[in-house]
Amino acid sequence: xxxxxxxxxxxxxDALLTTVTLAGLAALERAMASLYSMPHGRxxxxxxxxxxxxxxxxxxxxxxxxxxxxxxxxxxAKLLPLFFSHDLIYDDSFRIYRLRPKxxxxxxxxLTAQPTNSxxxxxxxxxxxxxxNTRRVALLGDSIVMGMGIDTSHSFATLLENRxxxxxxxxxxxxxxVLNFAVRGYVITQIYDVEVEDAxxxxxxxxxxxxxxxxxxxxxxxxxxxxxxxGTDPKYDFVRQTxxxxxxxxxxxxxxxxxxxxxxxxxxxxxxxxxMKSRAVHDHAQFIVMLVPSVEDGALCTQxxxxxxxxxxxxxxxxxxxxDTFDALPYxxxxxxxxTNVHPNRLGERMLVDxxxxxxxxxxxxxxxxxxxxxxxxx
Amino acid sequence: xxxxxxxxxxxxTSGSPTIGAKGWVDTQPLSPSVSEALGVPARTVSxxxxxxxxxxxxxxxxxxxxxxxxxxxELVLLLLVFHLFHLETRSFILMSAVVFGTFFIHxxxxxxxxxxxxxxVSTGGAFLLLDPKVATLLIAVGLAxxxxxxxxxxxxxxVLSLGAIFAxxxxxxxxxxxxxxxxxxxxxxxIFMFRIIxxxxxxxxxxEPPRLLPFLSYFFLLPNYYxxxxxxxxxxxxxRTYYQRDIxxxxxxxxxxxxxxxxxxxLYRLVVYFNxxxxxxxxxxxxxxxxxxxxxxxxxxxxxxxxxxxxxxxLHLFGYDLPETNRRYLLASxxxxxxxxxxxxxxxxxxxxxxxxxxxxxxxxxxxxAQLFAxxxxxxxxxxxxxxxxxxxxxxxxxxxxxxIFWGVLGLLVMANVLLESRGKRQQPYSSWQVRALKxxxxxxxxxxxxxxxxxxxxxxxxxxxxxxxxxxHSH
Numbered sequence: 001x002x003x004x005x006x007x008x009x010x011x012x013x014d015a016l017l018t019t020v021t022l023a024g025l026a027a028l029e030r031a032m033a034s035l036y037s038m039p040h041g042r043x044x045x046x047x048x049x050x051x052x053x054x055x056x057x058x059x060x061x062x063x064x065x066x067x068x069x070x071x072x073x074x075x076x077a078k079l080l081p082l083f084f085s086h087d088l089i090y091d092d093s094f095r096i097y098r099l100r101p102k103x104x105x106x107x108x109x110x111l112t113a114q115p116t117n118s119x120x121x122x123x124x125x126x127x128x129x130x131x132x133n134t135r136r137v138a139l140l141g142d143s144i145v146m147g148m149g150i151d152t153s154h155s156f157a158t159l160l161e162n163r164x165x166x167x168x169x170x171x172x173x174x175x176x177x178v179l180n181f182a183v184r185g186y187v188i189t190q191i192y193d194v195e196v197e198d199a200x201x202x203x204x205x206x207x208x209x210x211x212x213x214x215x216x217x218x219x220x221x222x223x224x225x226x227x228x229x230x231g232t233d234p235k236y237d238f239v240r241q242t243x244x245x246x247x248x249x250x251x252x253x254x255x256x257x258x259x260x261x262x263x264x265x266x267x268x269x270x271x272x273x274x275x276m277k278s279r280a281v282h283d284h285a286q287f288i289v290m291l292v293p294s295v296e297d298g299a300l301c302t303q304x305x306x307x308x309x310x311x312x313x314x315x316x317x318x319x320x321x322x323x324d325t326f327d328a329l330p331y332x333x334x335x336x337x338x339x340t341n342v343h344p345n346r347l348g349e350r351m352l353v354d355x356x357x358x359x360x361x362x363x364x365x366x367x368x369x370x371x372x373x374x375x376x377x378x379x
Numbered sequence: 380x381x382x383x384x385x386x387x388x389x390x391x392t393s394g395s396p397t398i399g400a401k402g403w404v405d406t407q408p409l410s411p412s413v414s415e416a417l418g419v420p421a422r423t424v425s426x427x428x429x430x431x432x433x434x435x436x437x438x439x440x441x442x443x444x445x446x447x448x449x450x451x452x453e454l455v456l457l458l459l460v461f462h463l464f465h466l467e468t469r470s471f472i473l474m475s476a477v478v479f480g481t482f483f484i485h486x487x488x489x490x491x492x493x494x495x496x497x498x499x500v501s502t503g504g505a506f507l508l509l510d511p512k513v514a515t516l517l518i519a520v521g522l523a524x525x526x527x528x529x530x531x532x533x534x535x536x537x538v539l540s541l542g543a544i545f546a547x548x549x550x551x552x553x554x555x556x557x558x559x560x561x562x563x564x565x566x567x568x569x570i571f572m573f574r575i576i577x578x579x580x581x582x583x584x585x586x587e588p589p590r591l592l593p594f595l596s597y598f599f600l601l602p603n604y605y606x607x608x609x610x611x612x613x614x615x616x617x618x619r620t621y622y623q624r625d626i627x628x629x630x631x632x633x634x635x636x637x638x639x640x641x642x643x644x645x646l647y648r649l650v651v652y653f654n655x656x657x658x659x660x661x662x663x664x665x666x667x668x669x670x671x672x673x674x675x676x677x678x679x680x681x682x683x684x685x686x687x688x689x690x691x692x693x694l695h696l697f698g699y700d701l702p703e704t705n706r707r708y709l710l711a712s713x714x715x716x717x718x719x720x721x722x723x724x725x726x727x728x729x730x731x732x733x734x735x736x737x738x739x740x741x742x743x744x745x746x747x748x749a750q751l752f753a754x755x756x757x758x759x760x761x762x763x764x765x766x767x768x769x770x771x772x773x774x775x776x777x778x779x780x781x782x783x784i785f786w787g788v789l790g791l792l793v794m795a796n797v798l799l800e801s802r803g804k805r806q807q808p809y810s811s812w813q814v815r816a817l818k819x820x821x822x823x824x825x826x827x828x829x830x831x832x833x834x835x836x837x838x839x840x841x842x843x844x845x846x847x848x849x850x851x852x853h854s855h
Contacts, residue, residue, distance in 0.1 A: 010628060011446065012449075014635050018631075022457055022638060051464060051645040051646075051648050052645075064676055064682075065833075067682070070608055070772070253779075255839035256840045259842065259843030260843075263660070263661050265661055298652055304655070306656070339465070
């Protein structure tokens with residue numbers, strides 16, 4: 001064998017090895033969908049899915065030296081498109097930025113017919129006092145339930161409102177009103193401020209909070225980092241204390257600030273959720289949390305929410321887990337806004353609402369908290 | 380293989396003036412201890428094989444239909460795999476398609492047209508992959524550099540002029556003024572920040588004036604517009620290895636390295652995936668999790684080595700028989716060995732620009748002293764140049780403790796290794812079974828040391844690293 005023609009002909013040997021390897025890789029990719037449907041093939045299929053995933057590199061979990069070197073700026077790459085837009089107003093307030101009121105359309109991601117009202121939130125004009133016979137749901141969250149990159153008519157809030165109303169008697173003109181207070185890029189501390197400062201003014205019956213990986217995972221502290229860098233007062237005592245205990249100062253680099261704040265992720269989440277629930281109780285409203293996935297490959301979302309369900313249970317907050325919404329499909333790119341943008345597209349948003357509705361129906365207590373009784377609805 | 384670039388600094392090639400013609404290398408043999416520490420063969424000028432006779436390149440470039448078809452099939456398959464696995468971005472697939480398409484034409488061209496054709500496509504490719512304004516600026520600055528280097532004035536004045544342009548661009552990069560697009564600086568840096576140093580160094584040690592074609596082929600490399608993290612290719616090596624053997628062998632090796640790079644980039648995605656749970660240090664709550672994240676953080680270097688394999692593989696298609704960029708670095712058995720295996724082009728760059736000049740200057744005062752000082756200088760400059768590289772991409776210099784300590788510790792360890800190796804040579808050598816038994820232990824020890832050091836390098840600050848390493852203890 002050692003002296004045979006094949007082994008001495010470097011070119012032909014290497015060509016064969018290269019061709020076989022490449023053909024094998026191509027076959028592996030093609031076999032992914034079949035593997036995914038097999039009972040024991042799910043894990044290998046997930047691995048193949050990860051190997052072909054460009055989106056996986058956009059996640060904030062990549063912070064080696066060379067990843068920091070190659071990234072475009074001080075913000076995590078995933079967040080860059082969310083900022084520095086003409087659709088936003090930047091100020092020195094606690095929230096750092098807010099949506100510009102009375103926009104005709106928004107320009108982040110694909111150009112979308114997603115107007116904002118005079119309050120600076122997505123959707124049509126809202127009346128400040130709650131209309132009679134209406135159950136108001138204040139939807140709190142970030143870009144996923146805001147419906148970034150999707151026309152308003154196909155966004156999560158609209159789909160949910162339509163779905164809820166479709167189930168109610170025709171003689172009640174508008175039993176449900178879902179007010180979309182979600183703003184792209186907002187994390188838990190900003191969302192809390194939205195609840196306290198804006199949403200509560202509209203007398204909602206329910207606060208429906210979306211928790212995404214943005215809020216519970218690597219970028220949870222983005223807002224605090226920006227506050228410290230801007231030298232803005234953290235406004236709330238527990239946020240001030242967190243910044244002080246972390247030793248975060250304006251002069252620190254972004255990376256240093258993220259590192260200093262990292263140990264406070266769970267305490268800040270717990271504290272904020274507690275306060276949000278208290279606020280809901282104060283407003284005689286229900287407080288429900290949804291765990292909402294991005295369109296990630298593999299089981300990233302599930303991994304990232306580790307410990308969150310337990311935390312919600314310990315706080316006695318009713319929660320709906322939607323993290324498995326996209327699990328049935330091996331090729332996730334068909335549900336994404338763009339190839340590497342893990343926000344759900346129209347189809348993805350519809351799947352989320354469908355799953356939410358199914359889960360709500362499966363949990364009568366939470367359904368009752370959200371929908372109230374028909375009598376309660378007509379008050 | 381990994382030492383080819385460094386070898387070029389100490390060897391002469393007939394037909395072109397000796398690089399060391401200014402008098403420090405061309406007659407001085409390297410002692411084995413020096414050469415081994417650096418991964419440079421202990422060869423002298425006289426031991427260098429004679430240059431191929433003129434015209435040999437043309438023989439090596441002779442086409443062969445059968446072999447061409449095999450190569451073409453491999454490249455088409457490779458493109459298919461890029462597409463199926465969404466390797467990198469769409470720009471990358473576009474760039475790869477252009478590179479492979481260019482190869483299909485380039486292969487059949489008469490030898491004298493080959494390099495001009497590649498250079499034309501490569502330079503024009505800037506307009507395909509970059510913003511037209513950035514591409515125009517890039518080529519304009521490159522041509523300005525060339526014209527300055529051709530000026531009939533003393534070398535130091537030419538270097539000074541180049542330095543003035545660099546200073547102006549550094550100012551522009553730091554202030555990000557509106558006249559130059561911000562996207563210009565990372566690409567400019569990727570092309571010129573290191574290779575201009577090598578080019579000037581080689582020019583200083585040569586008597587002939589710079590020529591346009593080699594200049595353009597060295598700087599305006601099509602993959603470089605896409606990959607801002609680019610191997611520091613040595614100019615002399617690039618020229619010397621051009622069609623130095625049969626094109627089919629060269630191109631086949633290139634295809635092989637591209638496949639290797641592709642697989643490494645796929646594995647990198649798995650590494651990112653498995654490391655994701657530990658990205659937040661508060662989730663590293665067990666010793667197992669800590670070990671996993673240390674290993675996975677180190678393995679993230681697959682991203683760099685994968686890209687470097689792709690880049691060099693692509694250049695092989697056009698006859699540049701460049702050496703390997705990374706070679707089984709996970710199997711390094713000592714710090715010196717690691718230095719020879721990982722990012723070999725960087726090691727060769729440092730050896731050429733820093734190590735040898737310092738070493739030969741200090742050699743008269745003692746061999747070991749010269750080695751140690753030269754090694755220290757290499758790591759000092761490496762540290763500074765990493766900050767300089769960071770500057771071109773981000774517009775600000777990085778001066779962090781983890782970065783400083785990482786290079787400092789690594790430098791000290793390599794210096795200690797050099798000392799140990801030089802002492803070890805005088806002692807009774809180990810028997811073959813002892814060597815074989817010790818080797819895995821050394822590799823394992825090296826792997827543990829590197830994973831720990833790498834995690835430190837990747838940490839944003841000292842506190843974050845200490846928290847990562849100790850959180851699992853407190854969480855119990």
